[in-house]
Amino acid sequence: MQLFYSILYRDLMLAIRRRRELANPLVFFVIVVSLFPLGVSPDQDLLSKMAPGVIWVTALLATLMSMDAMFRSDYDDGSLEQLLLLPGPKILLIGAKITAHWLSIGLPLIVLAPIMSLLLYFPTHAMGSLIITLLISTPILSLLGSVGIALTLSLRSGGILSSLLILPFYIPVLIFSTMAINASVNSLPVSGYYALLGAFLIVSALLIPFAVVAALKVSYN
Amino acid sequence: MSAIHQQSVIQDNCQLVAKTLTCERGSRILFENLEFSLSSGQAMIIQGSNGAGKTSLLRIITGLSQPVGGIISWNQQNIEKIAEEFQKQLLYIGHLAAVKTELTVRENLQLLKRFWPSDTEGSIADLADSIGLHQRLSVSCSRLSAGQLRRVSLARLFISTQKLWILDEPLMALDVDFIGVVEKCLQNHLKSRGMAILTTHRGIDLGEQASFIFDL
Numbered sequence: 001m002q003l004f005y006s007i008l009y010r011d012l013m014l015a016i017r018r019r020r021e022l023a024n025p026l027v028f029f030v031i032v033v034s035l036f037p038l039g040v041s042p043d044q045d046l047l048s049k050m051a052p053g054v055i056w057v058t059a060l061l062a063t064l065m066s067m068d069a070m071f072r073s074d075y076d077d078g079s080l081e082q083l084l085l086l087p088g089p090k091i092l093l094i095g096a097k098i099t100a101h102w103l104s105i106g107l108p109l110i111v112l113a114p115i116m117s118l119l120l121y122f123p124t125h126a127m128g129s130l131i132i133t134l135l136i137s138t139p140i141l142s143l144l145g146s147v148g149i150a151l152t153l154s155l156r157s158g159g160i161l162s163s164l165l166i167l168p169f170y171i172p173v174l175i176f177s178t179m180a181i182n183a184s185v186n187s188l189p190v191s192g193y194y195a196l197l198g199a200f201l202i203v204s205a206l207l208i209p210f211a212v213v214a215a216l217k218v219s220y221n
Numbered sequence: 222m223s224a225i226h227q228q229s230v231i232q233d234n235c236q237l238v239a240k241t242l243t244c245e246r247g248s249r250i251l252f253e254n255l256e257f258s259l260s261s262g263q264a265m266i267i268q269g270s271n272g273a274g275k276t277s278l279l280r281i282i283t284g285l286s287q288p289v290g291g292i293i294s295w296n297q298q299n300i301e302k303i304a305e306e307f308q309k310q311l312l313y314i315g316h317l318a319a320v321k322t323e324l325t326v327r328e329n330l331q332l333l334k335r336f337w338p339s340d341t342e343g344s345i346a347d348l349a350d351s352i353g354l355h356q357r358l359s360v361s362c363s364r365l366s367a368g369q370l371r372r373v374s375l376a377r378l379f380i381s382t383q384k385l386w387i388l389d390e391p392l393m394a395l396d397v398d399f400i401g402v403v404e405k406c407l408q409n410h411l412k413s414r415g416m417a418i419l420t421t422h423r424g425i426d427l428g429e430q431a432s433f434i435f436d437l
Contacts, residue, residue, distance in 0.1 A: 076317075077317055078317025082336075087306075220280075220285050
């Protein structure tokens, strides 16, 4: 566990030092969401109908943009191979890196989303479901993304390929999250969606670190 | 009692053996049926032209990449089976510095000490002193020269408790003074029954310590 905390500490410290790079996806999120009322129509009904989808699609793309930061710089300067040679379970190393990524991207998104949703006349009584779906699903996005990034690390232009690899896996998360929010907007029961997303989170948290360790091995061969 | 005694004997006499190693890059065979054995107190200096597979060989020995054929064993056990135990005894410094340029020298050294704790008492300042960067502790590593970056990554040698050192071009970009320091450090390591595998294009002076040259 000591290894987990050390890596988490290291990655968060680096994230703070790299905050400009880190702010990019968040700025992207703010800009895209705020352009919708200007570009589509300031009509309240239309915007509030579109709001869950717009916020979720933008949050998803912002996460996708930030994925490369998880391993790229460590791979390029040789730190990743040093971390992989540390004695101790590799799962903890990967788990810590994914957690650090979520804390530096997922968490700020969860804070920003409710604020930005006001621009789109998002119904306030469904705000809870927006936050809950983001809370459950952004870790899933970080987890799924890490496999794609780990697999394409050794490729020179892995960016596009990894996006193509990751995106299909993001779609179920997107569908169930927006369905949950829409259900909540219409005052329908939502617990089924939460349960499904929660199950998705548990399964991916348990299995994906193993897949990432294997993917990194492939990248280093 | 005797079990403990036996273990300390084994600990003192480590052996790294490679058998019938084969490595491929793409479809090209870099080397085939490579064999060597290294025991405590010995250094192996790998020489070969550019692209001969020196770095590939070192990476295979660390376990970072797998050979197409052959095995490497540490104290008669396959390193893939005892990865954890082997990694505890392994210090690898590749040709990439593994220094975070966003952080200062002090922070990088703190991370080194955090990840590779050593028995030797010593502050960050002492460590910086031994790599000759004590006056640049608060300088961001992005402002260091190539040689100074190399010194930061070699700092691990001075706090190492590991038996097996694998160094890829450790003398690259270093000045004459610090080359002497590294050579001295290597000699002390070998004297205290450590072992080392290194690649170098210029000669390295290991004093009277046992070493042999391995041509790829």
